Amino acid sequence: MARQIDIKGIRDGLLIRVSDNPEFPVYERLRRELDQKREFLQGGRIAVEIGRRPMNSEQLTGLQEIFGEYDLTLWALIADDGETRETARTLGLATRLSGSATDLDGNALGKREAQPANGDAAANRPPPPANALLLRETVRSGRSVWHEGHVVVLGDVNPGAEVIATGNVVVWGRLRGLVHAGAGGDAAAVICALDLNPTQLRIADQIAVAPNDGRGAPIPEQATIRDGRIVAEPWRH
Amino acid sequence: MSAQVLTVTSGKGGVGKTTVTANLASALAMLGKRVTAIDGDIGLRNLDVVMGLENRIVYDLVDVVEGRCRLRQAMIKDKRQAELYLIPAAQTRDKTAVSPSDMVLICDQLREEMDYIVIDSPAGIERGFRNAVAPADKVLIVTNPEVSAVRDADRIIGLIEAEEKGPGQLILNRVKPAMVSRGDMLSVEDVLDILAVELLGVIPEDERILVASNQGLPLVMHGVNGASAGEAFRNVARRLEGEDVPFLELVQKQTFMSRLKSFMGGNS
Ligand SMILES: Nc1ncnc2c1ncn2[C@@H]1O[C@H](COP(=O)(O)OP(=O)(O)OP(=O)(O)O)[C@@H](O)[C@H]1O
Ligand SMILES: [Mg+2]
Numbered sequence: 001m002a003r004q005i006d007i008k009g010i011r012d013g014l015l016i017r018v019s020d021n022p023e024f025p026v027y028e029r030l031r032r033e034l035d036q037k038r039e040f041l042q043g044g045r046i047a048v049e050i051g052r053r054p055m056n057s058e059q060l061t062g063l064q065e066i067f068g069e070y071d072l073t074l075w076a077l078i079a080d081d082g083e084t085r086e087t088a089r090t091l092g093l094a095t096r097l098s099g100s101a102t103d104l105d106g107n108a109l110g111k112r113e114a115q116p117a118n119g120d121a122a123a124n125r126p127p128p129p130a131n132a133l134l135l136r137e138t139v140r141s142g143r144s145v146w147h148e149g150h151v152v153v154l155g156d157v158n159p160g161a162e163v164i165a166t167g168n169v170v171v172w173g174r175l176r177g178l179v180h181a182g183a184g185g186d187a188a189a190v191i192c193a194l195d196l197n198p199t200q201l202r203i204a205d206q207i208a209v210a211p212n213d214g215r216g217a218p219i220p221e222q223a224t225i226r227d228g229r230i231v232a233e234p235w236r237h
Numbered sequence: 238m239s240a241q242v243l244t245v246t247s248g249k250g251g252v253g254k255t256t257v258t259a260n261l262a263s264a265l266a267m268l269g270k271r272v273t274a275i276d277g278d279i280g281l282r283n284l285d286v287v288m289g290l291e292n293r294i295v296y297d298l299v300d301v302v303e304g305r306c307r308l309r310q311a312m313i314k315d316k317r318q319a320e321l322y323l324i325p326a327a328q329t330r331d332k333t334a335v336s337p338s339d340m341v342l343i344c345d346q347l348r349e350e351m352d353y354i355v356i357d358s359p360a361g362i363e364r365g366f367r368n369a370v371a372p373a374d375k376v377l378i379v380t381n382p383e384v385s386a387v388r389d390a391d392r393i394i395g396l397i398e399a400e401e402k403g404p405g406q407l408i409l410n411r412v413k414p415a416m417v418s419r420g421d422m423l424s425v426e427d428v429l430d431i432l433a434v435e436l437l438g439v440i441p442e443d444e445r446i447l448v449a450s451n452q453g454l455p456l457v458m459h460g461v462n463g464a465s466a467g468e469a470f471r472n473v474a475r476r477l478e479g480e481d482v483p484f485l486e487l488v489q490k491q492t493f494m495s496r497l498k499s500f501m502g503g504n505s
Contacts, residue, residue: 004399019399052337052367080364082333138433140395141388158431160388161395176431 005033008144008164013045013075020051020080027066034070036131040148040166040184047076047094054081060091132167139163139177148184159199168192174218178202187225196221196232206230240271240351242344243477244373245408248389250360252381253410256446258357259287260467261377263455264474266321270352273312273322275343277369278359279335282326289453290315290323299327299334301343308346317458332364337371344372353477362396370397376405377437382412382423387431394434406437408473413442425484438473439484440466 004019016033018026034041046067055063060077067074076094079085085095131149139145139153141160150167157163161177166184168191175193180202182189187204195218201208203223208230220235245258255278262274276284279299285291296311301324308324315321324343327334344354358369370376376397380390390407397403409428416422425439443466449456456467472482 021399021401052364080367137398140391140398142392143395156431156433158391160391 005029006144007033007037007041007146008162009146013047014041015047015049015078017049018051018053020053022053026050026053027062030063030066034066034072037148038070041070041072044072046072046074047078048074049078050084052080053084055079055084055087057087057091060084060088060093064091133165138173141177157193157198165189191223192220192235194218194220196223201230201232203230240273240344240348240354241477242348242354242356242372242374243377244277244356244358244369244375245377245379246358246366246369246393247360247379247386248362248393249380249386252379252386253440254360254379255284255287255357256450257377257379257408257410257440257470258284258355259450259455260457260470261473261477262321262323262353262355263288263315263318264457264471265353265355265477266315266318267457267471268474268478269320270478271320271350272318272353272355273324273347273351275324275354275356276326277335277340277356277365279326279365280328280331281359282328284357285313285323285325286453287450288315288323288455290325291453294325297325297327298343299330302335302339308343317454332359332368335368337367340368341372362392366393366396370400370402373397373402376402377408378405378432378434379408379410380428380432381410382417382425382428384423387423387428391432394432404434406435407432408438408440409436410440411442412439436484437476438469440469440473442466 004024006017008015018030048063064074074093076096077088078096079088088095132152133147133149134152134154135145136154138155139157139161141158143161145151145163147165149165150169151163151165152170152172153163154172156173157171157175157177157179159176162180163169163177164180164183166182166186168189169179169181171179171193173193174195175198177198178200179191179198181191182204185204189203191201191203197218198210201223203225206225206229221232222235223230223232245254247254258274262272266272274284274288275298276282278284285294290313293313296306298311300306301308301311311324312322313325315323347354356369356373359365378390378393380386394404397405409425412425413422417424425436429436445459446456446466449459457470459467475482
């Protein structure tokens, strides 16, 4: 089953992408997600992307109210449906992420200023809770998984995909995309993969790219911060 | 028997969706199946040109949706195959003239009378893509052995999985065996390694495809022997029909060699 709510940082705050499967219980799942991430989202500006799901004025007001309850401001609604966009505008919502480097698709790779990766934010943030997200699937290009806690992927993380966690990230498969562990500033976070061949790795505020060495057979590796730099070592226990 | 709806899509433009749609629809019709091809690329229609039916268009998909004609009236019957039809796209409108539910409705009307409905989609992941995928029973992802095309195919697979239409089947188009064996082009195995989906077809680069498109006679209809891309398309049709057809030799060799290599490497 594919993921139904994705949250990612963009220049203008946070972008929450909600599945447009008509069966998907938006309000209920959104509340659950907001409950889980309450600490982290605090006071944020939120853009919501709803795909081709049509929403009327009442439903949009409902959405605004939910965010209000969590002390969040809904400022933009990204929708495929023209009428829904119209309605959103009459409610004073932006319908595109203008001025930001984010395209309509929410892709802001490399420009994630809003991502809580800097030291200041980390200083007055509690340590990440010990909850873990298990994904039994391959994370494909264009997908962004954001989780407060640890992430375990039973599958590959493909080029063009990103996994961002405040805790550790374990990929039981091939890591070829972007992974950011310790995204809340935790420099002790680690990234493990059966085959560590990422586009880019980030731990806390450090960034590393994989050397382009025609390696032989893949071996399990673990990346950590050592002496202020990200290093990868063969897995030992 | 109710028709199976196949949607041909890719993410990236120009990888061969229209070529695959025309040849696959023709190849299925040549197997005696009742087939309707639908051009979902509204505003940039060209399936009609590739199928050689351009000059017979009276009504199009948007006319059906907006009630200016009955569905039957927009179905152009192919000159060469008994049970092959085309519903052309509108040239002068944009994708918003059709909604995903319109597409579902149209396909449902056709299902009883057809064995296959093959939908060509526009490049991209916007409305036109969603229109084309909405009625799909099976999504055929076309890609080329090229990093950017594979990246887009991966994205598409993720999207159709999210729509619960996934994971789809792969058609790898424009493979040049000589380049692959020199290591200058991604091999079939390299592509499958990333995408991890079922392989439905491998179509070699073949300049007769371009000639055939310009003539408006899909390559599969060019007589039975010799055309290797044509042969590859016929094999795709037979696999869809449930036959177990081996992949063309050029591909098999490659797969075998790379397997051997990774085996000797002692892993994976
Ligand atoms: N196997 C092949 N060998 C040689 N040429 C090919 C092959 N497949 C496609 N082509 C050529 O590539 C070009 C693009 O093909 P086509 O129009 O089918 O792509 P498309 O994915 O439908 O493009 P668009 O995204 O613009 O709709 C055409 O000129 C076609 O003749
Ligand atoms: Mg095309």
